Amino acid sequence: MIKVIPVEEAVGTQLAHDVTEIRPGEFKGPAFRKGHTVCGEDVCRLQKLGKNRLYVIELEEDEIHEDEAAALLADALAGRNIRWENAPREGKINLLAAADGLLRVRADTLAAFNMMDEVMCATLHNHTLVREGDLVAATRAIPLVMKRAAIERAAAVARSQGPVVEVLPVRSARGGLVVTGNEVYHGLIQDRFAPVIREKLEKLGGELLSVEYVPDDAHRIARAVEKTLEAGCDLVLLTGGMSVDPDDVTREGIRAAGAVDLCYGSAVLPGAMFLVARIKDVPVLGVPACALHHRVTVLDLVLPRILAGETVGRKELALLGHGGLCRDCARCTYPHCPFGKGS
Amino acid sequence: MDLETLLQSSAEAHGHLCPGQVIGVRMAILGCRLIGLTDPTSRDQIKKLLVYVEMDRCAADAVAHVTGVKLGRRSLKFMDFGIMAATFVNLQTGRAFRVLSTEEARELASVYAPEIPGKAPQQLKAYKRMPDPVLFRVEEVRVKLRDVDLPGPTRRKAACVRCGQVVRDGREEDGPDGPLCAHCAGRSYFQKIRDVPDPEAEPVREIQDIPELSGAGIR
Numbered sequence: 001m002i003k004v005i006p007v008e009e010a011v012g013t014q015l016a017h018d019v020t021e022i023r024p025g026e027f028k029g030p031a032f033r034k035g036h037t038v039c040g041e042d043v044c045r046l047q048k049l050g051k052n053r054l055y056v057i058e059l060e061e062d063e064i065h066e067d068e069a070a071a072l073l074a075d076a077l078a079g080r081n082i083r084w085e086n087a088p089r090e091g092k093i094n095l096l097a098a099a100d101g102l103l104r105v106r107a108d109t110l111a112a113f114n115m116m117d118e119v120m121c122a123t124l125h126n127h128t129l130v131r132e133g134d135l136v137a138a139t140r141a142i143p144l145v146m147k148r149a150a151i152e153r154a155a156a157v158a159r160s161q162g163p164v165v166e167v168l169p170v171r172s173a174r175g176g177l178v179v180t181g182n183e184v185y186h187g188l189i190q191d192r193f194a195p196v197i198r199e200k201l202e203k204l205g206g207e208l209l210s211v212e213y214v215p216d217d218a219h220r221i222a223r224a225v226e227k228t229l230e231a232g233c234d235l236v237l238l239t240g241g242m243s244v245d246p247d248d249v250t251r252e253g254i255r256a257a258g259a260v261d262l263c264y265g266s267a268v269l270p271g272a273m274f275l276v277a278r279i280k281d282v283p284v285l286g287v288p289a290c291a292l293h294h295r296v297t298v299l300d301l302v303l304p305r306i307l308a309g310e311t312v313g314r315k316e317l318a319l320l321g322h323g324g325l326c327r328d329c330a331r332c333t334y335p336h337c338p339f340g341k342g343s
Numbered sequence: 344m345d346l347e348t349l350l351q352s353s354a355e356a357h358g359h360l361c362p363g364q365v366i367g368v369r370m371a372i373l374g375c376r377l378i379g380l381t382d383p384t385s386r387d388q389i390k391k392l393l394v395y396v397e398m399d400r401c402a403a404d405a406v407a408h409v410t411g412v413k414l415g416r417r418s419l420k421f422m423d424f425g426i427m428a429a430t431f432v433n434l435q436t437g438r439a440f441r442v443l444s445t446e447e448a449r450e451l452a453s454v455y456a457p458e459i460p461g462k463a464p465q466q467l468k469a470y471k472r473m474p475d476p477v478l479f480r481v482e483e484v485r486v487k488l489r490d491v492d493l494p495g496p497t498r499r500k501a502a503c504v505r506c507g508q509v510v511r512d513g514r515e516e517d518g519p520d521g522p523l524c525a526h527c528a529g530r531s532y533f534q535k536i537r538d539v540p541d542p543e544a545e546p547v548r549e550i551q552d553i554p555e556l557s558g559a560g561i562r
Contacts, residue, residue, distance in 0.1 A: 107454065108451070108454045108472075111451055111454040112447065112451055112477040115447040153480070157474075157476045157477055160477060161474050315458060318458060319458065
């Protein structure tokens, strides 16, 4: 139960909550901490902060204070590679990445959690690449005091399908690239894919182990994929021949190499002619030509997810459509832009 | 109990598959689990169960189908409250849980099944996917049961002092001169037009032959 007392009568009582001070442009933070014993000098300052009345808390048996509530909520929300300290500030607990990796947010459970009365959790977008120590989410109970049962129910919702936030490790890929196309194979033009793919893999902690050049011939493409797998690659990427021209036989080659779960076409621009498949446990990605002309494409959205162990198929490629349109800005600010963040 | 199998048979019994069927089937699965009945329609469990439904919507049929409770067996009680909730009582242990369908679940359907267009198909898919704590709110409750509420033979009969109607199982009311049936006590749901002394001789009238029903707007 919360009682309200005039600030003049607060001398000798303990503050039930932090008292926040905001000096525009200069400072926002607690002027007084929860638990501080109010002395005579504080009364004037509290009044200057606009506090003429203060809360005094007398918890009933079935009630819970916001700090304890925040800890219960943080514990329920946090999954793998998330750390948090049981030291709420202004009732809020921050959830930090405990390792580098891909942030996984269960947006459905998060929505269900936030539909509960008196609790909240805000997170970064699902599938954001994060570094150890990054702030990825924060939670708090909204009132100072609430019913314990309501908080326990919110915690049960948070846990209902596994944790709401976790950081998935991104494995170091040993990638193999198969560059298809008569014009490159016969030396009419120089390949520019290999350096692009190498850079993207290395940024994610992987390496490009092999590069095979083959003409537009399904059989030779299939053979090159097999050779790449024999070389020990645990990720196969193919470039060229991903379009719909009669000469584009890369998809046929991927199938001939034994790929299954093949999905061609993504709801992303740039990247509509992207392909995902797998041969046994090895992901196979068909990268369309846009990867040469655009700094960021569907590959940048999908590759980290695949290396974090997620299955990307028809549904995942379809759900990328919302937010999957690159604005093609003169100065690219990805990942600090809406591209790929709608799903 | 497998959700898909139960859903299919429940939809067949009810007449169609709808989001309410999913709610009802899952409500029944959860309710039975909470009171410790794993196979409520089996011979040894069917007599341990009593279910109160608080709505006469699709979900009520699904609850009855999955649990095997029946109005005529007195194992199904209908409380006309218009609330999407049902209470499951284990008659052996006395434990009872009330399971309420949450309003949030309706608003969250688009979050749980974003790839499904259309309100009803989206709800149907989403309600299958939502975990129990999102779909339901649960309370442990105490249900005061009188002997006359239980399944089994009629415990008591009383004749209405006004019309003579026999009233079973303590549903009579105390009137100033003795027991009254619900109708004589003023709780009737109809207004009597006339007695029909010989139902076999009663002509079947088409709607156009009934002056008060054949007027404009009624048909």
